[in-house]
Amino acid sequence: MDVHAARIANLLVGNAEDAAVLESTLAGPALLFMQATVVALGGGDFGATVDGESLAPWHAIPLRAGATLTLGNAQRGCRAYVAIAGGVNVPLVLGSRSTFLPGRFGGFEGRGLRAGDVLALNDVATPSVRRALAASLQPMHGNEIRLIAGEQQPLLDERSGNALFAAGLQVSARSDRMGYRLEGAALQLRAPVEMLSAAVTIGTLQLPPSGEPILLMADHQTTGGYPVLGHVATVDLGAVAQLRPGDPIRFVPISLEEAQQLYLERERTLAALRRVLSFPP
Amino acid sequence: MPTGDGAGPPQRDVVVLTEQPPHIVPLGDRALVVQLGDRIDSGVFQRVRATLQRLSGAHPAIIELVAGFASVTVHYDPAIVGGSTVDTPHATLSRALEQRLADFAGAPPLDARVVEIPVCYSGDLAPDLATVGERAGLSTDQVIALHTGARYTVQMIGFTPGFPYLAGLDPRLVTPRRGEPRTRVPAGSVGIGGEQTGIYPMATPGGWNIVGRTPLAIFDSGREPAALLRVGDEVRFAAISRARFDAMASA
Numbered sequence: 001m002d003v004h005a006a007r008i009a010n011l012l013v014g015n016a017e018d019a020a021v022l023e024s025t026l027a028g029p030a031l032l033f034m035q036a037t038v039v040a041l042g043g044g045d046f047g048a049t050v051d052g053e054s055l056a057p058w059h060a061i062p063l064r065a066g067a068t069l070t071l072g073n074a075q076r077g078c079r080a081y082v083a084i085a086g087g088v089n090v091p092l093v094l095g096s097r098s099t100f101l102p103g104r105f106g107g108f109e110g111r112g113l114r115a116g117d118v119l120a121l122n123d124v125a126t127p128s129v130r131r132a133l134a135a136s137l138q139p140m141h142g143n144e145i146r147l148i149a150g151e152q153q154p155l156l157d158e159r160s161g162n163a164l165f166a167a168g169l170q171v172s173a174r175s176d177r178m179g180y181r182l183e184g185a186a187l188q189l190r191a192p193v194e195m196l197s198a199a200v201t202i203g204t205l206q207l208p209p210s211g212e213p214i215l216l217m218a219d220h221q222t223t224g225g226y227p228v229l230g231h232v233a234t235v236d237l238g239a240v241a242q243l244r245p246g247d248p249i250r251f252v253p254i255s256l257e258e259a260q261q262l263y264l265e266r267e268r269t270l271a272a273l274r275r276v277l278s279f280p281p
Numbered sequence: 282m283p284t285g286d287g288a289g290p291p292q293r294d295v296v297v298l299t300e301q302p303p304h305i306v307p308l309g310d311r312a313l314v315v316q317l318g319d320r321i322d323s324g325v326f327q328r329v330r331a332t333l334q335r336l337s338g339a340h341p342a343i344i345e346l347v348a349g350f351a352s353v354t355v356h357y358d359p360a361i362v363g364g365s366t367v368d369t370p371h372a373t374l375s376r377a378l379e380q381r382l383a384d385f386a387g388a389p390p391l392d393a394r395v396v397e398i399p400v401c402y403s404g405d406l407a408p409d410l411a412t413v414g415e416r417a418g419l420s421t422d423q424v425i426a427l428h429t430g431a432r433y434t435v436q437m438i439g440f441t442p443g444f445p446y447l448a449g450l451d452p453r454l455v456t457p458r459r460g461e462p463r464t465r466v467p468a469g470s471v472g473i474g475g476e477q478t479g480i481y482p483m484a485t486p487g488g489w490n491i492v493g494r495t496p497l498a499i500f501d502s503g504r505e506p507a508a509l510l511r512v513g514d515e516v517r518f519a520a521i522s523r524a525r526f527d528a529m530a531s532a
Contacts, residue, residue: 093502094442103442103483105502148309196321197439197446199347199354201312222347223439231309259310260359260369267360 001025001177001218001241002043002079004139007270009042009083011277012060012131014124017270019087020097020107024080026244028071029113031082036065038085038126044077044242058133077141077242086124101177102219137273141239143247145232146254150205152193152227160187164213164229165251172212173245177219180240182249186211193227200224203232203240215240233259235266303332303382305375308354313371315378318351321448325351326436330513332382339381342374348437348512350446393434395515398480400471401526402428402493409459409490413473417453425520427451428492433478433516443482443500443508447516450478462488469494471518482508493518496529 007017021042022031028046033039040060041048048055048071055061055069057080063069071080090097090108099107108119147165156164163169163185172181187207200206204216206226213229217240232240233254243249304316315332318325332353333346342361347354355378359370402410402425414424433447440446450473458474463486466472470481472489481487482500499509510516521529 094507100442102485103500103502110502148307151306196319196350196352197437198314198349198352199308199312199356201309201354201356203309221440222442223349223437234310256307256310256371257369260371263310263359264363264370 002081002238003218004235004238004266005043005079005241006081006083008058008133008137008139008273009040009081010087011270011273012040012042012058012133013038013083013085014126014129014277015083015085015087017274018097019083019122020090021084022082022088022113024071024082026078027073028080028082029115030068030070033063033067033069034065034118035121036063036128037121038062038129039069040083040131042081042083043238044080045075046080047072047075048080056132058138060129060131062128062130074244078244079241084121085126086122089120089122098218100219131277137269139238141242143239143243144250144252145236145240146259147205147230147232147251148254148256148259150228150230152189152195152207153229155189155191155193155227156229157188157190160185160189163187165253167248167250169213169250170248171243171245175245177217179217179220180215180243180249182213182215187213187229189227195225195227197223197225200228201231203234203237205229205231217241233262235259235262303328303379305378307371310371311359312354312356313375313378314349315353315355315382316351317353321350321436323434323448326434326448329353329436333512335382336378340374340377342370347439350436393513393515394511395517396510397517397519398471398495398497399521399525399529400429400493400495400518401521401523403523406470406494406523406526407492409456409473410492413454413456413490413492416456419453424454424492427454428478429518429520431517433518435510435512435514435516438508438510438512440479441481441483441485441500442502443510445479445499445510445514445516447478447480448476450476452476454478456490458488459490462486463491466491467494469496469499471495493520494526496521496526496532 006021010017010019041057045057050069051067093106104110168184169182170184172183174181206214207229208226306314308314317328329348342357345356362370362374410421414421431449431451433449435445436448437446455476456473465484466481466487468483470491471493472491474489480499
């Protein structure tokens, strides 16, 4: 969900950015390491400890064989990422190592992890490193989410057009990896509109007839037929992934030009980080 | 769920060409939509197919192409397109794709695969068969004859992975979606939703009227390609007995 956090955590342990990581939502596991390796945390702060000593997000540390990394409950943010040197060894399915829970494929046996599962790691020669990501590079997450206008946004009635960008929207408890339902403002179009189903993407904000917008996330369907109010700028998708049920969400308009500019800047920063962190130096 | 207008069988020998350049609009900051019409018909659909073919591999920044009823969506990486001080990645890529689509007139007629799907139209595998028949004033045998007698075109793959939206349903079988969707429709279920018919690749919630079930795996993540059908395929249904279904399902 927070792809940016997962990419940085991977870079901190010397992995390719798309190596398989572990994602925890709201609460995390205790992981017993049966071999020495290097791990890094990214995303939310789950009060993680290694054999009792605390390990903050955006840090990488070496672990000895027999060490236990414990993630607690989310203290800040919603999702935490554990990157392990070499990456978790799971097969590539449809070009991805992610788990697709609704389809029960991908990742580790197509399911969430359970106590007792044993995960294999890819072999890699990783120097025993300690690293901390500079504070200036750590993603800052707030509740302001920048939204590129969608094709049907001008069709909102006047009250709804204002409500879309006003305080009052919040993430519903009926939210998951497929999409966030946003409650607090029943949005309406001036008149119903007939739509042909067409592609949607991560960050697409749809308006079903109920008036409760749905913000599509990582496990979104590939096509949709609801009016589209906007698209979250890619650079803010991590912030959305870190929102919890009940959190307020406030949209701020952004132009496509600016959103793409911010994306290019972020990719340049990641490329620089990749050069600095690559093994061997 | 989409609505259809009951587009007829594909016109195999005619590719309807664009009279005007396709209209390209952004879909967020990492995708764009090539709009090819505003309705569902076989001419627009042929343009969708020709566009898919024409854009396949057309630019290194393209990650994936997704066919809609009257559009093709292009997912891309703006960092690979790059940007200049003058143009955004969206503007740069749009121009490249417009050029690629400019000489549409040269598009050759497209090959269509014909795929036969065995379906058992009986008992608990077809819970809504009677409803579809009653609505149309037809016996269940007549419904089966009409459903197996038509040729369908895969117009879109969507909803869940591998779900084919098929055009070509006999107008007499048009049946609105169920008022209350089922919370679980078994994998392989063949449904009628409005003017379309389709097959559920995996057990999911669903609101279409279920008239039968196929023992074939419509989607298998371990298979290459994972989806049995692709956009443009011609599909025919063939009725099979329950015994044959059970044998194929357990094979």
